[in-house]
Amino acid sequence: MRASLLLLVSLTSINVNGQSSPFEKVKSRSLGEGQIFIKQSPDVERAMNDYVVSNSRLAGVEGYRIQLYSGTGNNSKQEAQEARSKFLSLFPHEKVFVEYSAPFMRVRAGSFRHKHEALPLLKKLKASFPSSYIVRDSSIPFREF
Secondary structure (H helix, E strand, C coil): HHHHHHHHHHHHHHHHHHHHCHHHHHCCCCCCCCCCCCCCCHHHHHHHHHHHHHCCCCCCCCEEEEEEEEEEECCHHHHHHHHHHHHHHHHCEEEEEEEECCCCCEEEEEECCCCCHHHHHHHHCCCCCCCCEEEEEEEHHHCCC
């Protein structure tokens, strides 16, 4: 039991030490590059590392999407797929998402960090999807921006 606990602790510490912080990346020196010296309180680096760790645990970030369809009932899944297909035929390079959150089927498009970024696409969509509107979404993966 002690041996396995000791092994677990040592492997965890190796993994933690193997991770590089933004400060370590700046301080490191590569062939053909200059060297940077940073004079700052150790508290700054500690706070930054805490911030990076806490944000890496988040599943998604706040942002905006355009809701094309929202419905309930027996035909809502089929109607959502039809709305998705219609959107992709008009805008093949835009991202579209079909989501189910009981009891609603929703079709949403785009991934925008700020509301004003969604407005140009919304204006284009109004002809084909007159009831579309911008919605706040708190679970957009960071890599989608």
